[in-house]
Amino acid sequence: xxxxxxxxxxxxxxxxxxxxxxxxxxxxxxxxxxxxxxxxxxxxxxxxxxxxxxxxxxxxxxxxxxxxxxxxxxxxxxxxxxxxxxxxxxxxxxxxxxxxxxxxxxxxxxxxxxxxxxxxxxxxxxxxxxxxxxxxxxxxxxxxxxxxxxxxxxxxxxxxxxxxxxxx
Numbered sequence: 001x002x003x004x005x006x007x008x009x010x011x012x013x014x015x016x017x018x019x020x021x022x023x024x025x026x027x028x029x030x031x032x033x034x035x036x037x038x039x040x041x042x043x044x045x046x047x048x049x050x051x052x053x054x055x056x057x058x059x060x061x062x063x064x065x066x067x068x069x070x071x072x073x074x075x076x077x078x079x080x081x082x083x084x085x086x087x088x089x090x091x092x093x094x095x096x097x098x099x100x101x102x103x104x105x106x107x108x109x110x111x112x113x114x115x116x117x118x119x120x121x122x123x124x125x126x127x128x129x130x131x132x133x134x135x136x137x138x139x140x141x142x143x144x145x146x147x148x149x150x151x152x153x154x155x156x157x158x159x160x161x162x163x164x165x166x167x168x
Contacts, residue, residue: 023064023075024163026117028055028129033157036129036137041065041161043074043082044134049102053084053139055129063100064166070120072109074100084109086119086141094150095128095140117161130156 026041036055040062043051056062063074065084072084083105087097108120118124125144130153132138142158152158 023066023166025059025062025166026065026161027164028127028159029162030160031129031157033129033155036157036159039129039137040164041139043100044136044138046099049082051082051100052134053098053100054134055137055139059167065163067109067111068104070107070109071105072117073105081105086124089123089143089146092146093143094146094148094152095130095142095156098127098139098141111163115162117163127159127161128152128156129159 028039029037031037039055039057040059041053042056042058042061042063044054045051065072065074067073068081074082074084076082080102081104082100083103085099085101085105087099089096106119110118110120112118117127119141123144125142128140128142129137130140132155139161140156
């Protein structure tokens with residue numbers, strides 16, 4: 001009687017393992033400010049089911065991300081998902097917030113050439129790391145059609161986000 005239960009448990013675990021998404025960390029690169037390179041995206045709790053995307057050197061704090069079709073989601077070890085949200089281009093600024101909130105998030109993310117995270121929108125002009133509110137650099141997205149109209153603060157730099165393996 002114990003063997004069928006063990007076999008069923010093993011088969012369920014094996015099926016779940018095979019179906020699990022390929023997870024990765026998101027790492028910054030390409031910054032002209034050295035301190036903004038080799039940082040990892042993590043969620044900084046700002047309210048119930050809400051977080052700002054901040055950058056850390058501590059890989060243990062970094063979010064484990066995966067693409068679910070074109071939704072960029074973070075695995076928090078629970079049955080519901082947290083998704084990457086980009087704030088709307090509504091304040092005539094050259095950059096906008098990136099948040100990681102409960103829910104599916106926004107569609108349109110892709111790993112261009114399997115190496116750089118982009119957002120498939122004509123408004124998207126790249127990623128920006130800024131020393132901002134939380135005592136850690138914060139991640140923003142650049143509004144393409146506003147870029148150059150307002151200079152970025154000197155504590156900001158353009159960065160690329162690349163997938164990095166999760167070490168065990």
